[in-house]
Amino acid sequence: MNMILGAGLSGLSGLTLALIASLALGLASGLLGTFVVLRRESLFGDMLSHAVFPGVVAGFFLSGWLAREGWVENAKNPLVILFCALVAGVLGAMVVTVLGNSTRLKQDARLGVVLSVFFAGGIALFGFGEPAGVQGVLYGQMAAIDATDLRLMLGAAAIVGVAVFLFRRPLLVVSFDEGYAHNLGYPVTWLTLMFSVLLTMAVVVAMQAVGVVLVSAMLITPAATAHLMTDRFPRMMVFSVLFTILASVGGTLLSGSISDFAAGPVIALCATALFVVAYVFAPRHGLAARFWRDRGQRQRIQRENVLKDIYRVLEREGFPAEGVTVGAFEAERRLDREGAERELKMLEHAGALIRRNGGERLVLSEEGWRQAARVVRNHRLWELYLTNEAEYQADHVHDDAEIVEHLLGEEAIQRLEAELGFPKTDPHGSPIPQPSAPPIHTTS
Amino acid sequence: MIALETHDLTVTYRKRPVLYGIDVVIPEGNLIGIVGPNGAGKSTLIKAVMGVVRSTGGWVKVFGKPVKESLKRIGYVPQRESIDWEFPVTVMDVALMGTYGKLGPFRWVGEEQRRRAREALERVGMLPYAKRQIGNLSGGQQQRVFLARALAQDSDLYLMDEPFAGVDAATESAIVELLKELRSQGKTVIVVHHDLQSAREYFDMLLLLNMRLVAFGPTAEVFTTELLQKTYGGRLTILSEMAEKAAREGTGKLHPKNEP
Structure with a gap:
């Protein structure tokens, strides 16, 4: 399937690729962002995005080495990169958990420690030479995405989409009322682990688009916007996905029309613009709605x-x-x-x-x-x-x-x-x- | 038949013992109140039974089987404070969760599930609010929604964590009626309760708890000045100090745990 996709994708223009990438971004980070925001794990998402970074860099090295040895065709093999990213992400999450069980440190301090050290490690790896394309994940590369990157994004987004669909009820209950999830016999620990793995995938997708530092903007802002807009969970997921796509497409087109503007930051700004609109005009929870209610x-x-x-x-x-x-x-x-x-x-x-x-x-x-x-x-x-x-x-x-x-x-x-x-x-x-x-x- | 049995159940939280060697055998078909002072481990007992907090020793059986195999027969009502009331779910959504257990993770919610959720909401008088987001309800109404969710599970044993906390008088008496109705259907209902006065009135049996089990039995027998003083009066200072020390030193429990 990858080959077919790859062949189909390589003929497309840069803009088309970016638009398809926006869909992948919306599906992956928009969907999981909903859970991140509702589970109050925004900072955890930020930690993961930084923890994944050294994994991605290592993935570039490994993939390049495997290509030189003739094991894989492409020096930027998506599967190898995704695998290394997952290892790093899960490792980061595990360190946070271990610190929690063995020290008196509160969650924010644990996340802060892990976040910075993993990111530093990723940058330090550049000492071995900077692999081609790694700048793309550091700053985002929406405007310059190629067919290989896109395959990675689509693959990860598809996994996220299917998993969230299949486990929609367990994920909802475990996010809403963890104690009750035990009562329903859901494997809470496994679900939490699965969520971290899925989140890592979403991070990898978002990283391609907007870069390491702005991943949390894509994970949090559209979902937060959606939360202001609606009181229904399925609707919040749909809104979050749509807002992510909207911000991504808008940001890509906008940055393309203004020279010297990187796509990543403009996409994040677009997402924030949507947030501001919702903050003021959202039905019921918006500033305007509240003002009219109070005025009445x-x-x-x-x-x-x-x-x-x-x-x-x-x-x-x-x-x-x-x-x-x-x-x-x-x-x-x-x-x-x-x-x-x-x-x-x-x-x-x-x-x-x-x-x-x-x-x-x-x-x-x-x-x-x-x-x-x-x-x-x-x-x-x-x-x-x-x-x-x-x-x-x-x-x-x-x-x-x-x-x-x-x-x-x-x-x-x-x-x-x-x-x-x-x-x-x-x-x-x-x-x-x-x-x-x-x-x-x-x-x- | 025995609804719930614990043997030597021990829980430590942040290196402090919260429950210590609880042995209790609760017969089926009663309305049971768990009573004790703040920090006595009342909620923890229920959470340990549910597996929400991990026990450090002892075992629990529900209807003669390990809890994991009896989950479908248990309806758990968590404390209201543990819930994020801004969460984007409606009253109906919460009641529907009660049907998830028998539905399994992959099947769609159908008319059968909606019917059961509606019936449960009807029983607690919350059906008119089915479409409301749960944050737009009074404390008593919120509690009723969570009772409805447990009712939709159609369980045989109900574990309720402070269902009377922060509810109005009308809701309190409605809940009491509901609990009695459940008992008359042969269900067992175990309720964490903080008010001693009403406890005497509401429950058939009382479980007096203060880190250790002080007494368990018919309300008339255990609601005595002596036992209540033992529960609410001075803790067994040396026991709690040593248990705390043992937990801190990492020895876990003072005596080894017994598996069945």
């Missing part, structure tokens, strides 16, 4: 506060059918004419208020009445609850109720009423309104 909440609270004050005036004046005057409203809210008009416009806009007599009389619409009665009821019920059940003094409860009145849901209200024995008045003696009852004053 703030407006509702303000509206309820104004309605509550109108209700108070109404109550004081015995619920006159002709409503309250703007002057009384201003006095209650402690506002000047301009400020009062702003709030009244807001209520009118929300359909809660009707103005009569050239705007001088304020009458609540049915909806406005319901909202006002609800918030007044919430306030008084909460005060009652605090004084009766929690045994606070009556002068402690008002400020608390000012906040809680906007937060009580219908279910909580029902529980409160039941617990308080369906009370009629609050601790200050004011009657508790029933929002479901028809308005006391008429709006017709």
Whole structure:
């Protein structure tokens, strides 16, 4: 299969090769990145990318030697390089584990030690002479990828894709709830080891594209972006793969059109650009969505506060059918004419208020009445609850109720009423309104 | 029939003994509470049975067989704090995990699995929330989801790690009802519990634990001032000191472990 692939690939242009490589990158690092981010192993991924580096360099040497001896055809044999990379990656992961079991060092320190020493070892190997093509894995070579590199990438990506598909459920459970994985009889240790091996493969793929140092950018950023975008696991995997491909294709094309820009960093920057877009615009978790949600909440609270004050005036004046005057409203809210008009416009806009007599009389619409009665009821019920059940003094409860009145849901209200024995008045003696009852004053 | 049996079960964590030589034989079809002070090893006992933490000595049998061969008959409910609630899974996804054990690693989730997950959610009153991401739930609701997952497993022995921690009163009584229902179906339910007052009320049998097994038996017999004082009062200082020292020196356990 490799031969067929190789023959088919060698006729393609550099750009086409880079685009196919983007797909491999997306499949390998995008997919595994999802797990890396959810398992909180981002730094572990970074460690692996550096730990794999000396393996790759050694793979270049070994492959070159084997080629000179006539064992393999190509001085850059993908299988030999992948094998050496795996050995180095697993070795790195093992050292981290051993350090964990035998020292008091915390995970980050262990990862830091292993990461730097392996990377240093890889660079030191250059002392034996720099094998052709090794610069490519150091800085990434998306723009100059050849058919041999691509075969390596496609092969590793295919293994990752198939393994993640086959083991999707065990991998999900072990990432989500390791204790429970034991209950399901999953071989947790083996799964963790398999994950490290797959991750090493993804690292090798990403290394070809963006270089050792930026591997973690490909492993983490698109998956993190996907996590901001969705609350569903399968969707997060799909998004992560797509974002990786998008960043890779975009980065390759962009760096190709600007001379002197290496593809690797531009791809990483593209991935980050996607992250920023998701950070701001993601549905539900994005900045914009949160802003609108908070804004809606703030407006509702303000509206309820104004309605509550109108209700108070109404109550004081015995619920006159002709409503309250703007002057009384201003006095209650402690506002000047301009400020009062702003709030009244807001209520009118929300359909809660009707103005009569050239705007001088304020009458609540049915909806406005319901909202006002609800918030007044919430306030008084909460005060009652605090004084009766929690045994606070009556002068402690008002400020608390000012906040809680906007937060009580219908279910909580029902529980409160039941617990308080369906009370009629609050601790200050004011009657508790029933929002479901028809308005006391008429709006017709 | 015996649901759970441990012999000389010993666990050391970071060179400190957490459980020391636990011998207990738990008969089938009871509601059992594991009670003891903080750091007594209550959760560790359950985790050691599940193989989540490795024991340093002794053995465990479930329904007369090594745990690994009985896993399909065990439903484990981990502590709520051990979960990442931002994880992108829904209530339904979690309940479905309960069906994975019998499904094997490679088959697709089908209508049969979804039906079982829905039934389990229905039993704990969480079906209306099936599509919610688990982070958007109250503490009590989160606990119910994890109970549903265990129910979907349809096990014979349930091991629950602090199912009442951080749940509202309504959920607590709902959980108690559920546990009683399980018992009436002949299931064995073992619950790590931190509240002594309600423990007396909820459980048929109590396991009093403080690193070592203080007592195990019917609630009426072991809920005595003397035994509770032994559990909550001073630890056996010299035993714990020496056990700790033995662990630190790498000798493992004071006396050699016995294989069956």
